[in-house]
Amino acid sequence: MSFLTLENVTHHYFSKNSYTKALDDISFSVKEGEFIALLGPSGCGKSTILSIVSGIMKQTSGSVLLNDNPIEKSGIGIGYMLQQDYLFPWKTILDNVLIGPTIQDTLSAEIREKAIELLEEVGLQKVAKQYPSSLSGGMRQRVALVRTLITDPKILLLDEPFSALDYQTKLKLEDLVFKLLHAYHKTAILVTHDIGEAIAMSDRIIVMSANPGAIAKSFEVPIELRNEMPFLVRRHPKYQSIFDKVWEELNKNETTFV
Numbered sequence: 001m002s003f004l005t006l007e008n009v010t011h012h013y014f015s016k017n018s019y020t021k022a023l024d025d026i027s028f029s030v031k032e033g034e035f036i037a038l039l040g041p042s043g044c045g046k047s048t049i050l051s052i053v054s055g056i057m058k059q060t061s062g063s064v065l066l067n068d069n070p071i072e073k074s075g076i077g078i079g080y081m082l083q084q085d086y087l088f089p090w091k092t093i094l095d096n097v098l099i100g101p102t103i104q105d106t107l108s109a110e111i112r113e114k115a116i117e118l119l120e121e122v123g124l125q126k127v128a129k130q131y132p133s134s135l136s137g138g139m140r141q142r143v144a145l146v147r148t149l150i151t152d153p154k155i156l157l158l159d160e161p162f163s164a165l166d167y168q169t170k171l172k173l174e175d176l177v178f179k180l181l182h183a184y185h186k187t188a189i190l191v192t193h194d195i196g197e198a199i200a201m202s203d204r205i206i207v208m209s210a211n212p213g214a215i216a217k218s219f220e221v222p223i224e225l226r227n228e229m230p231f232l233v234r235r236h237p238k239y240q241s242i243f244d245k246v247w248e249e250l251n252k253n254e255t256t257f258v
């Protein structure tokens, strides 16, 4: 059964007298607990989709539904993880993690305990009292992940969360995010330019084309790959074949894709 559904979503931007049709008739569904990836050339509207699902932006037309009802009426928690971690430099790691509950005025001893548990799960318990400036990029993204999970969002929107990291750290974080999101049964949409990352982490890949942003094709990741940790997916015998199909689709729609 579909959990999150986008139905005929269109979006136009108007700025400084210019008009951009960013999304044209986007329809897709995501099941509860499913992990999907959006891949496509720069400017095809991937981030616009996440902004609309998160409620930061309202689509020009069409609907975003959660269990068949408008998502804005659902009161569902949605978490966002971005390329930049946006940690507050003057707050400790633990206080950064607790920023959501603090703002929402829901901070409790239980949430504080949960934050410490989650920091332990990502290997950061020892730095809980330190400040972001003393942490590496990968550690900071792990803090951002915990900060996202602490509010127990039902849907996680991941907008190129590993793209600013070195390759080794990125591979390790892919495994960690995959492990935690599966352990906590989260539904996730990942925006990435990395085909390997999309295959390694998701159940399904939606390839988009640009001008205007539209869905070109959707690929189911073979079940054997979905059951593996991301790092191991890249060496699975079935990996190359799906990589080639996605690559072909991307190049069919955008000759300048790099």
Ligand SMILES: Nc1ncnc2c1ncn2[C@@H]1O[C@H](COP(=O)(O)OP(=O)(O)OP(=O)(O)O)[C@@H](O)[C@H]1O
Binding pocket: 013, 014, 015, 020, 021, 022, 040, 041, 042, 043, 044, 045, 046, 047, 048, 049, 213
């Ligand atoms: N605030 C805005 N005002 C005007 N146009 C915008 C705005 N935000 C995005 N656009 C335009 O809408 C289109 C889709 O942008 P979007 O950022 O969603 O694409 P994207 O696929 O996420 O790109 P990238 O992969 O480069 O991050 C682009 O043509 C972009 O220039």
